[in-house]
Amino acid sequence: MEKLMIRGGKPLNGVVQISGAKNSAVALIPAAILSDSEVILDNLPNISDVEVYSEILEEFGATVVRKQDQMRIDASQLRSVAMPNGKVKLLRASYYLMGALLGRFGEATIGMPGGCNFEPRPIDQHMKGFEALGAEIINDHGSIKIIAKQLVGAKIYLDVASVGATINIMLAATRAKGSTIIENAAKEPEIIDVATLLCAMGAVIKGAGTETIRIEGVQHLHGCRHSIIPDRIQAGTYMIAAAATRGDVTIDNVIPKHLEAITAKLEEMGVEVIEQDESIRVIGKKRYEPIDLKALVYPGFATDLQSPMTTLLTQAEGVSILTDYVYGTRFKHVPELLRMGANIRIEGRSAIIEGKKLNAAKVRATDLRAGAALVIAALIAGDDVTEISGVEYIDRGYDDLEKNLRRLGANVWREHIVDELAETC
Numbered sequence: 067m068e069k070l071m072i073r074g075g076k077p078l079n080g081v082v083q084i085s086g087a088k089n090s091a092v093a094l095i096p097a098a099i100l101s102d103s104e105v106i107l108d109n110l111p112n113i114s115d116v117e118v119y120s121e122i123l124e125e126f127g128a129t130v131v132r133k134q135d136q137m138r139i140d141a142s143q144l145r146s147v148a149m150p151n152g153k154v155k156l157l158r159a160s161y162y163l164m165g166a167l168l169g170r171f172g173e174a175t176i177g178m179p180g181g182c183n184f185e186p187r188p189i190d191q192h193m194k195g196f197e198a199l200g201a202e203i204i205n206d207h208g209s210i211k212i213i214a215k216q217l218v219g220a221k222i223y224l225d226v227a228s229v230g231a232t233i234n235i236m237l238a239a240t241r242a243k244g245s246t247i248i249e250n251a252a253k254e255p256e257i258i259d260v261a262t263l264l265c266a267m268g269a270v271i272k273g274a275g276t277e278t279i280r281i282e283g284v285q286h287l288h289g290c291r292h293s294i295i296p297d298r299i300q301a302g303t304y305m306i307a308a309a310a311t312r313g314d315v316t317i318d319n320v321i322p323k324h325l326e327a328i329t330a331k332l333e334e335m336g337v338e339v340i341e342q343d344e345s346i347r348v349i350g351k352k353r354y355e356p357i358d359l360k361a362l363v364y365p366g367f368a369t370d371l372q373s374p375m376t377t378l379l380t381q382a383e384g385v386s387i388l389t390d391y392v393y394g395t396r397f398k399h400v401p402e403l404l405r406m407g408a409n410i411r412i413e414g415r416s417a418i419i420e421g422k423k424l425n426a427a428k429v430r431a432t433d434l435r436a437g438a439a440l441v442i443a444a445l446i447a448g449d450d451v452t453e454i455s456g457v458e459y460i461d462r463g464y465d466d467l468e469k470n471l472r473r474l475g476a477n478v479w480r481e482h483i484v485d486e487l488a489e490t491c
C-alpha cells in the first residue's frame with residue numbers, strides 16, 4: 067500500500083498533456099470481444115483500470131499486446147464466457163463484459179462489478195435492456211448469468227439516462243437480429259466514442275450522442291484501429307487544480323466543447339479561461355465568487371468533477387451550494403476536507419460550502435474523485451505536508467498524476483505505508 071505526500075502552497079504553472087478517457091477505454095477494451103479479428107486502440111490512458119481490464123481479457127483467452135499508449139486486442143480465441151469472481155470485482159466497468167459476451171456468444175456469467183462504491187449503484191437498466199433483447203437473467207450467488215438463444219432487436223426506454231446501460235445495450239444490440247432503439251439514452255461523449263469504434267468494426271449505429279440511438283444488428287464485426295478521445299474529467303481536474311492554486315496552466319490535448327460546463331462555472335467564479343483549438347489555459351485569480359452548481363447528466367456539469375469542485379469552492383469568498391442530481395450521496399470527500407479545516411455542511415443531495423483556508427492533514431481517499439478532491443486540497447493547504455492514503459483509487463483514473471503535478475511545480479511524492487493498521491484507524 068502507498069500514500070501520496072504533498073507539500074502545498076505552490077501555484078501550478080506550465081503545460082499538462084491529457085491522456086485518453088478512462089470511461090471510453092473501459093468500454094472500448096471489452097467492445098473488442100465482439101470482433102474475431104484484431105482491434106487496435108490508440109491514446110490509451112496509463113491507469114490501473116486499463117491494466118486490470120487487459121488482464122481480464124487475457125484470462126478470458128484473448129491476446130493483448132500493450133505498447134506505450136497502444137493496445138492490440140485479438141479476441142478470436144476466447145476460451146470462456148464466465149468470470150463470476152476475481153478481477154471483475156476490481157472495477158465498475160466490468161459490467162461491459164456482459165453486453166460484449168452476450169453479443170458475441172449469446173451468453174455471459176459475470177460477478178457484480180466493483181470499483182468506486184460511493185453509493186449504491188444499481189444496474190437494473192442494463193438488465194432491463196438485455197431482457198428486452200430476449201435474454202434470460204439468472205442471479206447466482208453474487209454473479210449474474212445472462213443467456214439468449216437469439217438476441218432480437220427491441221425498443222428500450224431507459225428510466226434513467228445511464229451511461230453504462232446505454233453502452234451495454236449498444237454492445238449487445240450490434241449483433242442482435244433486427245433493429246434496436248434506445249430511448250432516453252445517455253449523451254456523454256464516451257458513448258459517441260464507443261459507437262464510433264463499433265461502426266469502424268462494421269456495426270450500424272445512428273444517433274449516438276442524442277437521446278435516441280438506433281442500432282441495426284449485423285452478423286459479423288471485424289477488426290479496426292481507433293484513437294480514444296481525451297479524458298474530459300482528467301482535464302477538468304487540472305483546470306480546477308490550476309484555479310485552486312492560483313496558477314496558470316495550459317491543458318493540452320482536450321476537446322474544449324466537452325469542457326463547456328466546467329469552463330462556464332470557473333468563469334462564473336472569476337477564473338480566467340482561454341480556449342484554443344485543442345487546449346485550454348486556466349489562469350487563477352486571488353479572489354473567487356461563490357456559486358450555485360448542479361451536477362447533471364451531460365451536457366450538464368459532470369458528477370465526476372463534483373468532488374474536486376467542492377475543494378475549489380472552499381476558496382470562494384462566501385457560501386456556495388453544490389447539488390449532485392446524478393449521485394445524491396457522493397460526498398465521501400467531505401469528512402476528509404473537514405479534517406483539513408473546511409466548513410461544509412451536507413443537506414440532502416447538496417453540500418453547503420463556506421469559504422475557508424485549508425490546512426495539511428492525514429486523510430484517506432475512499433473513491434477516485436474523492437482522491438482528486440484531496441490532492442487539490444493538499445496543493446493549497448499551506449506549506450505543510452498532507453498525507454493521502456487510498457492512492458489505489460486515484461490510480462484508477464489519473465494517468466501519471468505525480469509526474470504531471472511535479473512538472474507543473476508541485477512538491478509531491480509517494481511513500482509506502484509501513485503500518486497499515488495505524489493508517490486505517
Ligand SMILES: CC(=O)N[C@H]1[C@@H](OP(=O)(O)OP(=O)(O)OC[C@H]2O[C@@H](n3ccc(=O)[nH]c3=O)[C@H](O)[C@@H]2O)O[C@H](CO)[C@@H](O)[C@@H]1O
Pocket residue numbers: 089092158159186187188189190191192193226227228229230231252369370392393
Ligand atoms: C465507467 C464509467 O463510465 N463510469 C461513469 C458512469 O458510471 P455508470 O455508467 O455506472 O453511471 P450511470 O450513468 O449508469 O448512473 C447514472 C445514474 O443512474 C442510476 N442508475 C444507473 C444504472 C441503472 O441500471 N440504474 C440506475 O438507477 C445511478 O444510480 C445514477 O444515479 O457514469 C457516471 C455518471 O456520469 C460517472 O460518474 C462514472 O464515472
Ligand SMILES: C=C(OP(=O)(O)O)C(=O)O
Pocket residue numbers: 157158159181182183370434435463
Ligand atoms: C465513478 C467513476 O468511475 P467508475 O464508474 O469507473 O467507478 C469516476 O470515474 O469518477
